[in-house]
Amino acid sequence: MSSAGKASEQATTEKVRHEWPLYEVFVRSKRGLNHVHVGSLHAADDEMALRHARDLYTRRNEGVSIWVVKAEHIAASSPDEKDPFFAPSADKVYRHPTFYDIPENVPHM
Amino acid sequence: MAFDNAYEAITEENDARWAYGTGFTDPLAGVDTTVPADVDGGDLATYCLMLGDDALILSQRMQQWCTRAPELEDEMALANIGLDLLGQARMLLTRAGKADGSDRTEDELAFFRPEHEFRNVRLVEAPNGDFAFSMARLLVFATWRLVQFQRLVDSIDPVLSAIAAKGVKEVTYHRDYAAQWVIRLGDGTEVSHERMQAGLDAVWPLVGELFEPHPVELRLDRVAVDVRELRAEFDEVIDEVLATAGLTKPEAAPMARIGGKAGRDGVHTEAMGYLLAEMQSVARAHPGATW
Numbered sequence: 382m383s384s385a386g387k388a389s390e391q392a393t394t395e396k397v398r399h400e401w402p403l404y405e406v407f408v409r410s411k412r413g414l415n416h417v418h419v420g421s422l423h424a425a426d427d428e429m430a431l432r433h434a435r436d437l438y439t440r441r442n443e444g445v446s447i448w449v450v451k452a453e454h455i456a457a458s459s460p461d462e463k464d465p466f467f468a469p470s471a472d473k474v475y476r477h478p479t480f481y482d483i484p485e486n487v488p489h490m
Numbered sequence: 491m492a493f494d495n496a497y498e499a500i501t502e503e504n505d506a507r508w509a510y511g512t513g514f515t516d517p518l519a520g521v522d523t524t525v526p527a528d529v530d531g532g533d534l535a536t537y538c539l540m541l542g543d544d545a546l547i548l549s550q551r552m553q554q555w556c557t558r559a560p561e562l563e564d565e566m567a568l569a570n571i572g573l574d575l576l577g578q579a580r581m582l583l584t585r586a587g588k589a590d591g592s593d594r595t596e597d598e599l600a601f602f603r604p605e606h607e608f609r610n611v612r613l614v615e616a617p618n619g620d621f622a623f624s625m626a627r628l629l630v631f632a633t634w635r636l637v638q639f640q641r642l643v644d645s646i647d648p649v650l651s652a653i654a655a656k657g658v659k660e661v662t663y664h665r666d667y668a669a670q671w672v673i674r675l676g677d678g679t680e681v682s683h684e685r686m687q688a689g690l691d692a693v694w695p696l697v698g699e700l701f702e703p704h705p706v707e708l709r710l711d712r713v714a715v716d717v718r719e720l721r722a723e724f725d726e727v728i729d730e731v732l733a734t735a736g737l738t739k740p741e742a743a744p745m746a747r748i749g750g751k752a753g754r755d756g757v758h759t760e761a762m763g764y765l766l767a768e769m770q771s772v773a774r775a776h777p778g779a780t781w
Contacts, residue, residue, distance in 0.1 A: 401561070422563050423561065423562075423563060424563065425674075428670070429670070429674075432567070432666075432667065432670065433563040433564075433566075433567070436563065436566050436567040436570050437563060437566050440566075440570060
């Protein structure tokens with residue numbers, strides 16, 4: 382086989398090895414009210430991603446529920462838009478519930 | 491906050507320290523550990539060694555996949571399964587050391603017994619082979635152990651019953667994990683199908699022994715499970731997985747016994763000596779060492 386042939390075979394193997402898409406993993410703990418992003422993993426499909434998430438991110442009894450989603454399906458805000466996106470809310474103190482007392486037995490604030 | 495003992499740090503008392511909590515439970519909490527009346531302690535210990543050695547030796551094989559698995563994610567999964575099995579082995583070996591009155595610890599039993607005293611079936615000591623062989627072996631083992639533990643839950647020995655109850659949940663996942671891969675590879679490409687079938691064919695001669703009861707198991711009425719009763723349920727699960735995977739159930743003859751003896755009698759294949767040499771070497775080089 383020519384060296385060019387070998388190189389192209391290697392490239393194909395590389396491609397196959399990295400074909401598994403990236404997934405983002407969200408876990409809800411037994412004390413948590415919502416799913417929290419815990420990390421990412423590679424998997425061939427959704428089913429495998431759930432199992433890998435179980436094996437990688439709930440080993441220490443952390444979770445009672447798992448969501449996985451392909452990273453490519455997440456739309457994210459851009460760092461360039463940080464100011465127009467977030468700065469306008471920085472001075473709206475009245476949006477925080479700090480002007481009245483919260484009873485002690487109200488959880489999850 | 492300082493913790494001298496690592497385990498103290500993860501008990502419920504300190505649970506709040508951890509973002510996700512720990513919620514660890516001791517499967518043997520509150521379980522009566524005296525040997526039930528009318529049950530022979532020696533036989534019970536031997537039976538615990540059989541079930542414990544199955545788990546210990548396959549755990550060692552699983553750990554041998556570390557740094558060698560095809561994907562990082564699967565490496566973790568295989569190590570997790572190995573750790574589940576190691577946990578089962580620890581409880582069963584501890585029970586064996588108490589039941590026969592020898593007061594041997596789990597470490598003494600795992601690291602200082604010679605090969606002929608190991609009671610595991612030969613299925614678990616076979617070298618890992620390729621990933622397909624390992625998955626075929628895990629599917630067979632987990633399917634068999636699951637039906638066995640589902641019955642062992644009703645054992646009149648409260649310790650075995652508790653160990654089985656915990657194990658059922660673990661082994662259900664092991665079976666699921668292996669079945670996923672057997673189906674994926676069997677129903678995948680031409681090459682993956684061929685290799686999965688070859689792995690299954692290579693495992694099959696080791697299956698027969700799983701359903702041949704040892705006299706000790708038969709003597710332990712209502713304590714032990716009669717493995718002959720497990721075959722139908724085992725076949726039903728395996729047939730379903732193989733049908734989905736498009737694989738053919740092998741018809742290989744069972745591996746021969748030697749002078750009528752096999753793994754349960756302490757008669758093993760060549761691979762066992764090498765496995766034990768590796769597994770026991772550190773403990774034997776530094777007897778009594780702690781860390």
